[in-house]
Amino acid sequence: MLPTVQFRSRPAIIDLSWGHPRPDLLPVDDWAEAYGTAIRRYRSAALTYGRGQGPGPMIDWLCAHLAVTDPPGPRPAEVFITAGASHALELSCSLLIRPGDPILVDAPTYHLGLRILADHGGPLIPVPTDADGIDPAATRELIGELSRSGRPPKLLYLVPTHGNPTGRSLCVARRTALIEALGDLPVIEDDTYRELSYDGPAPPSLFALSGGTVIRIGSFAKTVAPGLRLGWLTARPDLVAALTRRGYVDSGGGVNHATALAMTTFGYGRHVERIRQAYAGQRDALVSAVAAALPDASFAVPAGGWFLWLRLPPGLDTARLLPAAEAAGVSYVPGDRFYVTDADSRRLRLSFSMLDASALRAGVHRLADVTRLAETAQPAPG
Amino acid sequence: MLPTVQFRSRPAIIDLSWGHPRPDLLPVDDWAEAYGTAIRRYRSAALTYGRGQGPGPMIDWLCAHLAVTDPPGPRPAEVFITAGASHALELSCSLLIRPGDPILVDAPTYHLGLRILADHGGPLIPVPTDADGIDPAATRELIGELSRSGRPPKLLYLVPTHGNPTGRSLCVARRTALIEALGDLPVIEDDTYRELSYDGPAPPSLFALSGGTVIRIGSFAKTVAPGLRLGWLTARPDLVAALTRRGYVDSGGGVNHATALAMTTFGYGRHVERIRQAYAGQRDALVSAVAAALPDASFAVPAGGWFLWLRLPPGLDTARLLPAAEAAGVSYVPGDRFYVTDADSRRLRLSFSMLDASALRAGVHRLADVTRLAETAQPAPG
Numbered sequence: 001m002l003p004t005v006q007f008r009s010r011p012a013i014i015d016l017s018w019g020h021p022r023p024d025l026l027p028v029d030d031w032a033e034a035y036g037t038a039i040r041r042y043r044s045a046a047l048t049y050g051r052g053q054g055p056g057p058m059i060d061w062l063c064a065h066l067a068v069t070d071p072p073g074p075r076p077a078e079v080f081i082t083a084g085a086s087h088a089l090e091l092s093c094s095l096l097i098r099p100g101d102p103i104l105v106d107a108p109t110y111h112l113g114l115r116i117l118a119d120h121g122g123p124l125i126p127v128p129t130d131a132d133g134i135d136p137a138a139t140r141e142l143i144g145e146l147s148r149s150g151r152p153p154k155l156l157y158l159v160p161t162h163g164n165p166t167g168r169s170l171c172v173a174r175r176t177a178l179i180e181a182l183g184d185l186p187v188i189e190d191d192t193y194r195e196l197s198y199d200g201p202a203p204p205s206l207f208a209l210s211g212g213t214v215i216r217i218g219s220f221a222k223t224v225a226p227g228l229r230l231g232w233l234t235a236r237p238d239l240v241a242a243l244t245r246r247g248y249v250d251s252g253g254g255v256n257h258a259t260a261l262a263m264t265t266f267g268y269g270r271h272v273e274r275i276r277q278a279y280a281g282q283r284d285a286l287v288s289a290v291a292a293a294l295p296d297a298s299f300a301v302p303a304g305g306w307f308l309w310l311r312l313p314p315g316l317d318t319a320r321l322l323p324a325a326e327a328a329g330v331s332y333v334p335g336d337r338f339y340v341t342d343a344d345s346r347r348l349r350l351s352f353s354m355l356d357a358s359a360l361r362a363g364v365h366r367l368a369d370v371t372r373l374a375e376t377a378q379p380a381p382g
Numbered sequence: 383m384l385p386t387v388q389f390r391s392r393p394a395i396i397d398l399s400w401g402h403p404r405p406d407l408l409p410v411d412d413w414a415e416a417y418g419t420a421i422r423r424y425r426s427a428a429l430t431y432g433r434g435q436g437p438g439p440m441i442d443w444l445c446a447h448l449a450v451t452d453p454p455g456p457r458p459a460e461v462f463i464t465a466g467a468s469h470a471l472e473l474s475c476s477l478l479i480r481p482g483d484p485i486l487v488d489a490p491t492y493h494l495g496l497r498i499l500a501d502h503g504g505p506l507i508p509v510p511t512d513a514d515g516i517d518p519a520a521t522r523e524l525i526g527e528l529s530r531s532g533r534p535p536k537l538l539y540l541v542p543t544h545g546n547p548t549g550r551s552l553c554v555a556r557r558t559a560l561i562e563a564l565g566d567l568p569v570i571e572d573d574t575y576r577e578l579s580y581d582g583p584a585p586p587s588l589f590a591l592s593g594g595t596v597i598r599i600g601s602f603a604k605t606v607a608p609g610l611r612l613g614w615l616t617a618r619p620d621l622v623a624a625l626t627r628r629g630y631v632d633s634g635g636g637v638n639h640a641t642a643l644a645m646t647t648f649g650y651g652r653h654v655e656r657i658r659q660a661y662a663g664q665r666d667a668l669v670s671a672v673a674a675a676l677p678d679a680s681f682a683v684p685a686g687g688w689f690l691w692l693r694l695p696p697g698l699d700t701a702r703l704l705p706a707a708e709a710a711g712v713s714y715v716p717g718d719r720f721y722v723t724d725a726d727s728r729r730l731r732l733s734f735s736m737l738d739a740s741a742l743r744a745g746v747h748r749l750a751d752v753t754r755l756a757e758t759a760q761p762a763p764g
Contacts, residue, residue: 001438001439001442002433002435002437002438002441002442002458003433003437004424004427004432004433004437004438004439004643005427005430005431005432005433005437005635006430006431006432006433006635006636007430007431008435013528015757020430020431021430022427023425023430024426025428026425026426026429027429028421028425028426028428029420029422030424031421031429032417032418032420032421035414035417035418035421036414036415036417036418039410039413039414039417040410040411040414042386042403042407042425044406044408044410045386045387045511046409046410046609047408047409047413047608047610048387048388048389048402048403048405048408048607048608048609049387049388049389049402049603049608049609050386050388050608050609051385051386051387051388052388053384055384055385055386055387056383056384056385056386057386058385059384060383060384060743076384083465083611083634083637083638084634084637085634086629086630086631086633086634087630087634087637089630089633090629090630094476094501095498098481098519099480100420112632112633113629113633114629115629115632115633116629116630116633117629118629119628119629119630138716185427209407211697221431221634225429225430225640226429226430226432226634226639227428227429227430227431227635227636227639227640228639228640229430229465229634229635229636229637229638229639229640232405233586239417244459246501247468247472247494247496247497247498247499247500248468248469248471248472248498250494250497251468251471251497251498252466252467252468252469252603252608253387253608253609253611254388254389254609254611254613255465255466255469255609255611256465256611256638257608257609257610258607258609258610258611258641259640261386302656334753343412348604364703375763
């Protein structure tokens, strides 16, 4: 029998590499009930070809929700319902990117996002960053240089809020400066983690701050369930209209119609509040364990999302360390996966989403042991 | 409130233009129950990130099903679960087609399929056909000519079984000859209508007859419900692996995971048998009504699918006739939509899927009235 899910269990390893939800936080019974309610409420309208942009009730629901969480929220004509956030990125690239188009990307940024972008165009070109994230002025200079050399970039991709892998958010001043610096360059803002804010509200989205160059991608994978493949994007009405006119959407109708209707009958607010508390607890457990067991490592406490972006002491290379770590029963994603070039080889990403506090603590202890062994084994500085 | 569905109702018009299911044939209660059963059976495995190729239980189910309906059926490594047939076509094009790539298409063929192909490449080049469909020998010559002129085609798209719009199927001899004539040229076989065969089994698929150049697309939109956005394709294992490796699939996992699992718990066989009888009855009603009311029009009785491909008497142009038809309370799709070039202006497509027998008969009477008026109004042949 072939497997059912993407996750591959390795029982001997405490695996902090997967950005997957904790299985017991998935709303199995509540979702089954919501879906049944929606199908029985909308009947044939839930099962026939759905409206290409997304079903009206879902668009209304989302506009009302975003008006509260990221004011002022989009207008209905600025919303397109997708089959997940990854699909939103794939679809946006289909519209905006052709083979050979240069694409700017944050550094570091979501490694599989880089893969999706590279499926459509490239080269991928990292933007200049400093300790606070993307540097607007230096990015403007880079765009100018590229344009003068006949390689004007066609897009910027970033995860500015509770970022993957950094867990950090671009501050409001940088957001405003960035939008101004970019001029007409289209931006894809991957806003997957906004709802999982643990220490107060997230900063306003680039979409909310901008005049229309930003395509903002949202997801129900982290908040409800990835297996539903339901997400959305907000963008200028002409871009939404262009997506709706795409042959594939015109042919098949709304890209995840019945599931989108079901989301409107799901008790979203209460569920998200519950999982937000759970994931905040896991964040706290991981932060405490790392601070205690790896005192020489550095990190910023993530105010949201699913990841801790750890920097090991000088001399350690997280890609080289991985086999020893897995032999010792712990895994992570080496930092180099999140860079196009110039990786920080001391970085690694720890996911705190999938495991409970005691497993997280046990994993950190194994990682600390491996790190100490590697430090002992490395040649003394010359 | 924005609409929920794609269909736009025009109460004064009996609309035979939409290839949509009859609303009361959609399995509202049975599907709601099947989905709930699957979510409660697989629990977190139904809601977390699914396996990219598709969940094992669904792939096993589909292989067993196709082994009966289109023997010998694919091996598991030859199956990829998609978010609908249109998505399967979009995804296949993403892999195979680049801007500027010449694409061969059947003539006539599915008009929105042409749109999907054109989103990825083109020019679209119609293949030579005769009264029995695509002509293998002439197609081989065309491929040779195009290749010698430096424009080798990258793909052939066709709907060879109960085709849209023709309702006709390519005979087995032509299928075999076509596969031989095409050599290494990749083929996308849109096999959406196979299960809706009314007069005995459909011919074997090109996929089943070929050695591996064929990507065959299947759908649950016509058999269960389009709003689910669930489909599949069968292809060579290396193509399936390439789809699975695509960044968007690697990032989001199985493209319609929970819905795919639900299909394995749905009473598919009994449901399809029921709707097959219903649609066969609608086919019969439309065929009888057209034969009686439009004795000068010609058509082949469709042995399956949802469409009747009607040819009006000489001198009538179905695109020009459409406004008068709609004014008289009936609509259809003019034949020219299904051709890239050299349309047969006397053809039109009537869908018998969405309306019951009495509505179909009433629509045909209105069409016959409009046709007679137009014949009277047209200038006598000079």
